[in-house]
Amino acid sequence: MHIIVMSLGVSRFPRSALSTIMCMSNTARTRCLMHTVSSLSKWHAAVAQIPLSTILPIGFGAASNKANIAAFFGDQRINMEVTLALQRISTMPNSPYKVDLRWLTQVKSEAVSNRMFAKNLGLILPDQSQGFVELAEHQPHDAGTFVEAAVEAVATSIPGGDSGREAVAELAEWLVQEALKRGHDNYNYKRRLLKVPRIETKRIGGTDHEPVFLAKANISGHSAEAEGRSKKLAEQAASKKLFKNVGIKVDPSVEE
Incomplete structure (x- = not known):
């Protein structure tokens, strides 16, 4: 096995960031990983x-x-x-x-x-x-x-x-x-959930500057509730909670 360490010579790369590519190769395959310390x-x-x-x-x-x-x-x-x-x-x-x-x-x-x-x-x-x-x-x-x-x-x-x-x-x-x-953490659970079930959202308190919303997500007889400081945050939290409760697995790296 050979280990090769190469510094990335990229223009305008911050001097405080040390970036290297470590390539470990053998007869079967080559794997390259970037390690960045900033x-x-x-x-x-x-x-x-x-x-x-x-x-x-x-x-x-x-x-x-x-x-x-x-x-x-x-x-x-x-x-x-x-x-x-x-x-x-x-x-x-x-x-x-x-x-x-x-x-x-x-x-x-x-x-x-x-x-x-x-x-x-x-x-x-x-x-x-x-x-x-x-x-x-x-x-x-x-x-x-x-x-x-x-x-x-x-x-x-x-x-x-x-x-x-x-x-x-x-x-x-x-x-x-x-x-x-x-x-x-950026997977859009709300968008995925809206393709199948229903989400109901209402304001339950707070002030005009800091309102509090409650969202309830439903799918196949299951439901989950969550609060948020905006309708979007409440709906996203409720959708994510429901996905977890019913065992629906998603790939957070894939946005639908």
Whole structure:
């Protein structure tokens, strides 16, 4: 058996990410696995220089919409960097992923989603997010604005030429890796369930800003209920719960 370790020489690949392909070959077959070790050291060093007042969204108590405007541009910037990170994966020889348009769309959507930003706010903005992490769970859109404003600030305000843009590229690489880890959580149980049974959803409480919905999914005499802060979340949770209860197995990597 021969072991060959090759570094991926891809342009614009974050320096903090160490990517290698380990190919183990014998007479019967060849197996190639990509191992990526990535940190947020550059991003953290850069974003630590950004004042909270310039990136705090109105939803988290800011007095002006300055951060919300910056987030408009930051959204475009992080989307582009995530797309470039996915391009590197899709053109990598012996990629361990089944790369097609659907896969690319799903991974990108997850990587730049508000729920990704909200769940990882404390990791992405360790200094500025203190006191806002719990709030982000209930206001994912504002968490997304928070991160996107930080992206724009880092890319345009950090002295040193390309250092800010390199930091954003590092963040994008990290987001893609997190999206790949969470890929099995993205199966659309609701869509699969709607092909057969019925889902009933109603609002059961909460406020106008934070409503609570109850969804009940039914199939072949079985039912399951779940609550959510939106109709979509409640229906998805109820559908997933029902699938588990009746023993319907699905492949989360395949979107129907």
